[in-house]
Every structure is written in C-alpha cells, then in structure tokens.
Amino acid sequence: MKILVCIKQVPQKDAPLKLNETGTWIREDVSYEVNEPDAYALEEALRQKEKHGGEVVVVTVGPARSQQVLREALAKGADRAIHLVDDSFVSLDAVSTARAIAAAIEGQSFDMVFTGLQSDDYGFAQTGVLLAEILGWPHATIIIGIEKTETGLRLKRELEAGQFQWMDSPLPCVLTIQSGINKLRYATLMGIKQARNKPLQQLTKAELEGKLGTNLQTIERLYIPTKQKKTEMLQGSPADIAKKLVDVLRNEARVI
C-alpha cells in the first residue's frame, strides 16, 4: 500500500492569537504544531503500512516553518516527505490547496490518500474531498476504522449523534480521518536520528506555476467575534471566586 498523508501546520491549541495589521490574517509569530486530525491520519497510515507493507509519504503546503511537521512525521516513521513551500501558501483556499497537492503527486501512483477531517485554522473540512474530485477517485469522510479487503477497503464512518456506518470502497481512494481512530505514537530517538537521512523534496511556487488556479473565495476581514451573550466575568482570589460561584449555583442554578 502506497499511502500519501496530507498534513498541515497550525497554531498551537492554546497559543494566544493576534490579528495582523490589515485584519485579514493572524500575526505569524506564534507557536505551531501539527493539525490534530492530521496526526491521527499519519498514525493510521503508519499502522496500515505495518500491516500490509508499502510506503508512507507525507505532504504539506505552507511556509518554511511548516517543514517541522514533516520532520516530525519522518521521525515517527514516514518514508519521505514533500514540502510545497511558499509564504503565500497560508492564504490558499481549499480548492487551491487540493490542486497544489494533486500537482505535486502527478505520476506517482498512490493507493490511498489520507487527510485529517478538517484543520484547526480554516476549518474548511474540504481539502481531502476536493483532492478526490481532482484525482477522479472515490472518497469517504470522517473515517474511524479501516480494514483491507480483497477488493478494496471496508471503512467505518462516523455519522452524527453517535451513529456509524460501514461502507466498502475500491482503491485508490481518499479518506478523511477522524481524531481518535487510533492511539498516537511518539517519535523514538532512533526515529529522530533516521529522519535526518530521509528524502524531503521541496517544491516552490514557481515549480507549481499554472497548476494552482485562483482562490474562489476571499476573506474580506478577520475579527474577534462579537459576543453572543453578556458574560459576567468573576474576578478575585480563588476563595472569592468560589464564594461567588456558590451564590450562582444556589440562587440562579438552584442546584444547592
């Protein structure tokens, strides 16, 4: 099984984010990490390879800083990495991102492409589905179980409200992976050492010229959301706050 895993670097979950001066994006001077569902997608690819053999290739689209998530993936066991690198790639919409990835893997015959089900920054939940359309492959979303069968894959999809569904898909196909499908591994010291010698291909914007298309949607402005509710913020020492909360629990919630 030759598996491509699309991963993305996003701001760390509890990183304090600030708007840039033009109010169109965040200030980039924050800590980053791999997008969580993508980490599960990588883990699942590594497990499939361990079961069935093959190759795991990781790809990311982003500025130079995002090489870090590829290095981590190589350290965890991916065989090689592809970095579509340009500062301007942070503002690609989902269609452009999918086109860029499709261009980068042209001529390489993968059996499966995995992505996380959505990213923590844009939250489009589209790149994998769009990639399937560009490649002309079937796809399945929000996958929490993958079994290889004689003819393809048996997949467990998560639906809403605690429901699930099995489905069969032929190969090749694109799957978007749900967090929690497996338990994540840590990179070993040996893995980190080996990663240094693994191939990491860089593709610049110039090399992808003509294959990206133009963004079909535009962020006009980014801003701190207007509050939906008036929130009473409690101040003071922990003891003061505890007393105030008890008042709320007794007088408003009436649970004590």
Next chain:
Amino acid sequence: MPETILVVVEQHQSKLNRVSLETIAAAQAIAKETGRQVEIAVLGHDIAAIAEELASKNAAKVYAIECPQLAAYTSDGYVHVLKEFLGGKQPKLVLMPHTYQVRDFAPRLALALGKTVIPDAIGYKYENGKLLFTRQMFQGKFAADVSFSDAGPLWMATFQNAAFRADMAEAGTAPVETLHVTVPDGVIRVQPHEIFKEAKQSVDLSQSESIVAVGRGIKEQKNLAIAEELAKLIGADIAASRPICDAGWLPLDRQVGSSGQTIAPKLYIALGISGAIQHIVGMKGSRLIIAINKDAEAPIFEIADIGVVANLFDIVPPLMEEIKKAKAAAN
C-alpha cells in the same frame, strides 16, 4: 424573473432532517434582503411526503428529485444528480445545512461545477450589494467575513446547526415539480451499509438537568476525579469534549458536540474546555453556562453566562469546600 436562492434540504430514510428548516429560514431572510426568490429541492427515493411538507413553506417552487439509486446516500450518487440539476437550473446561490452528509459531498459537487462552497457559516451580511458569509476560524477564536471571488451563479454555502431558527421559516404555498432521474451504472463506486449505533452507547445526557463537562484543561485522566466529585456534590452528570473521549479517559457516550450528544441542560459547567465549534454546537442551548478556563481568549467565554479566567485546579477545590459549607448551613 428574480435570481434564485436554492435550498437543498437533507433527508434520511424519507424523513426530513429538521435542520433543513433553518436553512430555509436563512434563504428566506437573504432573499428578502437581496430581492431574490427561494426555491427548495429535495432528492432521494420515496420523497413525495417531504416535498408536500416543504410545499407549505414560503417558496417559489419545490423540486422533488426522485431517484431510486439515491435510496441510500452516497457522495457519488448525490454529486451526479445535483451536478445535472444545478448545472441546468443555474441558481445564483445554493444553500445547505452544514451536516456530516453535506460535508461529504458538497465540496466535490461545487468543484465538479467549477465552483466553491463557503462552509459552516454562522450568518451572512449584505453590504453595498455584496453578500458575505460569516464563519468561524481558528476554532472559533476569530470570525471571518468571506465573499465569493466570482460573480456567480452557483455560489454555494452551508450554514452551521442553529445559525438560524427553524421556526422562523415562513409558511406559504409552493408548487411541487417532481423530476424522475436515474444514476447510470458504474457512477456509484462505494457500497454503503446499514447505519447503526454502538451497543454501549447508553448514557442519554439530553435528560440531564445539570452537567459538569471537562476538556483538555483537565490535563490527566486521574484529574477526572475532581470533576466527578464536583458533579456528585451538585447532582450533575459528567460529560466531556471530544479530546477526552478520544484519549479514552471517558467513554464516547459522554461526549458533547457535533459528533456526540446535543444537550440543553439547566446548568452546564465547562472545566478547561476552550469551546471549539464542534463542542459549542452541542451545548450552546444550555440555560446557564459557567466556564472556567485559564485562557481569557477561549471561545467558550463567547457563550458563557459566567466566566472565570483561571486554572481549574485553583478554583474547583475551594469551590467544593464552599459548596459543602453551604450545604451544611442549609441542613
């Protein structure tokens, strides 16, 4: 003829997903403001009753797209049928609810038509003749107003659950036009099987009056004890955000959010929950929301009634002491 805003509703097993009514309400509101008309489409097999129900809404037309191959949902089938239909009708704007099913096919459908979907919008703005869709980014820490780069037609957007109110969908009478279509062999490449629930899903949190919910801020599994003790003191049930259940610290049936349960208890205490969109859609209807989180920027404070910016481990122990004192004094 005015331009059309077309709502594609969602149905499962010939039952209308009620979130579709919210999308109809959204379409009616946008149509009123932009001088357009609303049409509604339902697709699937055995959908006449749904079409009849939709005909009681204020719309110019209801299309019932009857197709035996769509009895069970597949993205291949939906993309095929809707591409033909929308490609022929060329509505200015297509609106859908942001469900798991729509997420599964809509991006692909849009691209097959050379278009894009603005997903998971929570509202819209009409500014100087320009239609903007507001959506959450960075897990709800920011909102973005997003426009289409082209002039249409076939703009597509999806609305988040509860972005509009279903009971605001205006009543009326709409003529129903039934279309019979088929999907050629070979188009549908995947084989879906029965939809099921896991047997162990047993806890029904929707019946709980009070909930103490924990998120990443709880840090370690052993720290759940503090949340459980608080819950016990006030007679609440314990719940969690997705990462806690993914980690196996609590069973999946304790999960609140889009992939878990949707609840609206009288009291919801969020401990160390940042309030990602997927969590908030499952609990924002709660009557009284108390949030304790060390990050003042956490989106949970957008919807909390009472907020405390602090480490939960600094607040919950003294809080439990105070509750015990208050209870002792009352007895």
